Amino acid sequence: MSLFNQLPMQWEFIISKLKSSVTVVDATSPDLPLMYVNEHFTWLTGYTYEESIGRNCRFLQGTDTDPETVLYIREALSKRQSIKVEVLNYTKSGQKFWNELNIDPIFNESGECLYFVGIQYDISERKYAEQQLQTAATSAEKTSRGQLEFIGKLNHELRTPLNGIMGMIELAGMGDMTDEQKEYLELARQSGEALLNIVNNSLDIAKLGRGKMGIEYIEFQPIKLIQQIMKTYEPAAMNKQIRILCHADLNIPDVLWGDPLRLRQVLDNLLSNAIKFTERGEVQLQVDVTEHSHEQTMITFLVRDTGIGIPSDQIGQLFEAFTQSDISHARRFGGSGLGLTICKELLGLMNGSITVESVEGKGTEFCVTIPFLSGQSILNTG
Incomplete structure (x- = not known):
């Protein structure tokens, strides 16, 4: 007696009319033959009910069906496990279609697996x-x-x-x-x-x-580098009659290992922008050690200015290439809008980060955090 001969007629009718393909496989037979397919299955595959019953579902597979997917299905069936998988199948006419296959084992009260019930969805349009x-x-x-x-x-x-x-x-x-x-x-x-x-x-x-930019890890003196950078921008600040200040943490190590060239490039961009967009007041660089161990020293660089600030709705665009917060700023102050994009990309390569806070008309603060290797970590890896 078939499975569906044991069910009330209304259930067989309902399942036969579903707009999803439904199949039932005999789990007690080694060949796992089909015992039932509904009307949507025959419509989708082109095979009639009579052509399908008694056959293993392998007849839907073809040359481009992924062997690993087939193996995954077989292993799940052998272990009597439920699975959901996407598999490339073929219709009777040879047309390919992508099938989202959901299979569940059905057990009797004694724990014996009697059937595998499969529900299939044609997902060809989505895959295409x-x-x-x-x-x-x-x-x-x-x-x-x-x-x-x-x-x-x-x-x-x-x-x-x-x-x-x-x-x-x-x-x-x-x-x-x-x-x-x-x-x-x-x-x-x-x-x-x-x-x-x-x-x-x-x-x-x-x-x-193009992924051609590299980061070095070489010995450098952070305080000396910061002093050199500040001296570079003193004339520009003096010409605009604004103050330029630096506050450095006394706990900054004498020597660190990292990429001083790329660090300088980041600070150059931030300080030059700060001076460019500040008409009065000051630009300040603050350098703090936020974490320190034998292996790593985390340093935070704060670049603050009392300049024109950035509208809150434009902060999210700052790090996009060729973007400035206002096109009128580009005409008035110049620049390509590439500097902050480069900063963010370089900091990503250095495992660092950059954030910004700003109030329009009052100033801007960029916060850069970069991990550098400490002396002990170099000695340990040398």
């Missing part, structure tokens, strides 16, 4: 959409990589003549000139430096995008 999305993402990635390579090559070509122009401007400034000529030459120098900065930043973005 996923494949299309993956193809589009791969294509976009290739296009993006090609664009970054082009930017890198272009900017390498630009940097050589720019360096030559900057050298000629410097040589011209050594001669006798009128005040007007000096003014023009200074404007040319400032424009050249701004353009060179954009070229260098674009090169860094291209390197980061």
Whole structure:
């Protein structure tokens, strides 16, 4: 007597009319033959009821069906386990379709597994959409990589003549000139430096995008590096008649291991921005040791200013490439909007982080946290 001969007629009718495929397999037979398929199964697969009954479900598999998925199904059935799996099946006419297969074992009161009940859903449209999305993402990635390579090559070509122009401007400034000529030459120098900065930043973005940017772990003196950085920005602050201050934690180790070049690049970007966007008041760099052990020293760098600030609804865009908080700021203060993007990417490579707090019209504070290797960890790995 079949399973469904034992069920009330209304249940067989309901199951036969479901819009999902339902199958029942005889778990007591080694071949695991089909005992029942509903109408939706025959509609989906193209096989009639008579063509399906008594056969193992392997007849739905084809050349592109994943062998590992098939093995996973067989192992679950042998262990009498419930499973949910996506498998590529074939219709009677040879058309492929993706099947979300849900299988549950049915046990009697004695604990003997009598049946496997399967419910199948045709998920071909979803899988096709996923494949299309993956193809589009791969294509976009290739296009993006090609664009970054082009930017890198272009900017390498630009940097050589720019360096030559900057050298000629410097040589011209050594001669006798009128005040007007000096003014023009200074404007040319400032424009050249701004353009060179954009070229260098674009090169860094291209390197980061292609995974070509590396991080070093070399010995450096953090206090000495901070002093050098502050001296670099004193003239710019003096020209704008704003104060530039530095407060360094006395517990900062004399020597750390990390990438001083990339650290300087991050602080350069933050301090130059702070000075650029501050018309009055001060720019302050505060350096604190937040964690210290034989293995690692965590240092926090706070860059505060009393500048124009950032609107709260624009803070989320700060670290996106070619973005400034306001287009009018770009016209007024200059810059490519790449600096903060580079900072975030570099800090990611250094296992660091960056956050920002700002009040429009009152100032901004960037908080950078970076882990550096301590002396003991170097000795242990040497």
